[in-house]
Amino acid sequence: MNTIPYYGPDDVKVSLKYEELVSALELALADFSKGPEGGVSQPLRATAEVTQFNGFLAAMPAYVESRHALACKLVTFYPNNSAKNMDTHMASILLFDETSGLPIAIMDGEVITAMRTAAVSAIATKYLAEKKEVLAVLGSGVQARAHIEAFVKLFAIKKIYIWNHRPNGAEHLAKHVSASFGIEVQVFADVESCVMDADVIIAATFTTEPILKECAMKPAVHINSVGAPRPQWQELSEELMNHSVVYVDSVVSATKESGDVIKSGAEIYGEIGQVVLGKIKAESNRRTVFKSLGLALEDAVAARLVFDMMEQKKLT
Numbered sequence: 484m485n486t487i488p489y490y491g492p493d494d495v496k497v498s499l500k501y502e503e504l505v506s507a508l509e510l511a512l513a514d515f516s517k518g519p520e521g522g523v524s525q526p527l528r529a530t531a532e533v534t535q536f537n538g539f540l541a542a543m544p545a546y547v548e549s550r551h552a553l554a555c556k557l558v559t560f561y562p563n564n565s566a567k568n569m570d571t572h573m574a575s576i577l578l579f580d581e582t583s584g585l586p587i588a589i590m591d592g593e594v595i596t597a598m599r600t601a602a603v604s605a606i607a608t609k610y611l612a613e614k615k616e617v618l619a620v621l622g623s624g625v626q627a628r629a630h631i632e633a634f635v636k637l638f639a640i641k642k643i644y645i646w647n648h649r650p651n652g653a654e655h656l657a658k659h660v661s662a663s664f665g666i667e668v669q670v671f672a673d674v675e676s677c678v679m680d681a682d683v684i685i686a687a688t689f690t691t692e693p694i695l696k697e698c699a700m701k702p703a704v705h706i707n708s709v710g711a712p713r714p715q716w717q718e719l720s721e722e723l724m725n726h727s728v729v730y731v732d733s734v735v736s737a738t739k740e741s742g743d744v745i746k747s748g749a750e751i752y753g754e755i756g757q758v759v760l761g762k763i764k765a766e767s768n769r770r771t772v773f774k775s776l777g778l779a780l781e782d783a784v785a786a787r788l789v790f791d792m793m794e795q796k797k798l799t
């Protein structure tokens with residue numbers, strides 16, 4: 484085991500570029516949505532619940548033939564950790580050689596989880612949002628920050644509005660964003676005011692009850708909801724889900740894991756991979772929701788990119 488190279492968070496950050504990640508993930512999501520002939524093997528993640536401590540451990544294996552990516556991520560998510568000043572998500576990824584099954588690298592999974600989730604939301608946004616100038620972000624944690632970083636890099640964002648259930652978090656993130664990107668940032672005390680003028684909304688919270696409900700929004704707003712990854716949890720109201728065109732990363736995951744989908748009974752229009760393939764329409768002139776649960780294939784593709792980049796560096 485100690486002969487396997489370990490790549491830590493800094494190696495991952497240096498190796499992964501959002502543009503490259505987006506193009507690799509776009510193709511892999513399309514492969515996934517082709518069905519069996521797409522060359523993606525990915526079971527539903529297995530999750531062990533640690534009820535006593537409100538924690539979860541998920542195992543996420545996947546193989547993506549077109550990327551030669553065979554990997555398994557182990558991720559814990561413990562919502563109560565934020566009160567202890569600890570990360571709420573901790574993850575490691577083990578990458579294997581596809582020809583022999585030999586483990587070839589172990590790497591940090593936290594940065595990959597943040598970046599690949601934001602990259603996938605960016606893919607959905609690219610296809611489903613009519614405009615991408617005003618971004619409203621609900622939440623101020625790891626995913627909120629990664630989404631802002633990705634969206635500023637990939638789109639011509641002009642204004643960012645932030646809401647968090649604890650205003651301190653929103654203020655802190657706003658300071659970081661304005662210092663890093665020099666973009667106009669405003670913090671809002673309520674969700675409704677935050678989203679009213681947005682072209683694109685990101686919901687990235689640990690809520691278990693809907694925080695984004697029917698309210699005044701642009702008619703063609705696009706919503707990326709990355710939180711509420713459990714069947715009993717909701718981030719979006721049932722009414723909002725039922726009055727939007729709903730896209731998901733995986734129909735299997737959404738119908739088994741997403742409280743937003745399960746509790747609302749909303750119809751799923753299709754997978755984002757089907758949009759990439761041109762098999763279903765991108766309804767960009769209507770209100771769209773992209774419900775993201777997070778897929779193992781995304782981690783496998785990202786881990787393979789990191790590995791290839793680090794191996795390349797050794798040669799130069």
Ligand SMILES: NC(=O)C1=CN([C@@H]2O[C@H](COP(=O)(O)OP(=O)(O)OC[C@H]3O[C@@H](n4cnc5c(N)ncnc54)[C@H](OP(=O)(O)O)[C@@H]3O)[C@@H](O)[C@H]2O)C=CC1
Pocket residue numbers: 560565571572596600622623624625626627647648649652687688689690691694708709710711712775776777778
């Ligand atoms: N779809 C995907 O691929 C992935 C989804 N996720 C999910 O995305 C969500 C955000 O993850 P991440 O940013 O890493 O987590 P963080 O812990 O870094 O951030 C969580 C955010 O949610 C806020 N929050 C906590 N409790 C509530 C509440 N009851 N109501 C409203 N807001 C709340 C926190 O505010 P404060 O800190 O001020 O309490 C913080 O802003 C989680 O649900 C996570 O499981 C994560 C990884 C991948």
Ligand SMILES: O=C(O)C1=NCCCC1
Pocket residue numbers: 558560572596712776777778
């Ligand atoms: O895709 C992931 O990784 C996760 N998704 C939701 C829960 C935490 C981890």
